[in-house]
Amino acid sequence: MQLKTIIVEDEQTSREILKNYLAKYCPTVKIVGEAQNIDEALVLIRNNDLDLVFLDVEMPYGSGFDLLEKLGSTNFEVVFVTAYDQYAIDALNKHASYYLLKPISIDELIKAVDYVTEIKARENDLQHSVLVPKINPVNQKITIPTQSGFEVLQMNDIVYCKADDNYTELYLNNNKIKLVSKTLKYFEDALKENGFARIHKSFLVNVAYITSYKKGKGGTVGLSNGKELSVSASKKVTLLSYFK
Secondary structure: OOEEEEEEOOOHHHHHHHHHHHHHHOOOEEEEEEEOOHHHHHHHHHHOOOOEEEEEOOOOOOOHHHHHHHHOOOOOEEEEEEOOHHHHHHHHHOOOOEEEEOOOOHHHHHHHHHHHHHHHHHHHHHHOOOOOOOOOOOOOEEEEEEOOEEEEEEHHHEEEEEEEOOEEEEEEOOOOEEEEOOOHHHHHHHHHHHOEEEEEOOEEEEHHHEEEEEOOOOOEEEEOOOOEEEOOHHHHHHHHOOOO
16 A cells, blocks of 8 residues: 655755655655655645654754644654654654664665554554454453452453553443552453453553544544543554454
């Protein structure tokens, strides 16, 4: 599939190198514009339906992070391109799909484009099909500790789990909430083989209760109880693999 993209980079030499690499090694990428600062990038983004933005971090009159803050919710994926590896954690926190260091490795560039292509293909498939999980509801139980002993829950009654430091909040389909003295990682390990997907550092979701998905930096899922939860960019591929 074709990926419509723009390059946001203040150095002309760097833009030319990236354009040449994309033309030679990533023919599915269609460059529809270039910007050397965030103001020019805003115009291009608002006037084009983009799949991907190659984004420099340090630029005159504002950083790549400033651009994402101005945009808020987006429908495109972001690949940060920078010479400064200390920005890696910030890039991940800003839901970048990939992080490329200058000088750009051709192999890493191809991996980044392939990764974004997979994400966009799955998103497009979702728009043409009904959201039906690959798994079927399972009639199994899970034991959770309480102050006086333990309580037994049906796994299917859990809509989603939310991290709360070393505790986890379980949101049930009867609108009740259980606070459990176990980490979210504990429940991820216990439930991941039973139709539960980790979609964010804070959320583990019962896929059977997902009713919608909205594209974005990482996107969001809508649940049958009316809740809408954020999806991390790093978790998007795993989540979308449940829906084909």
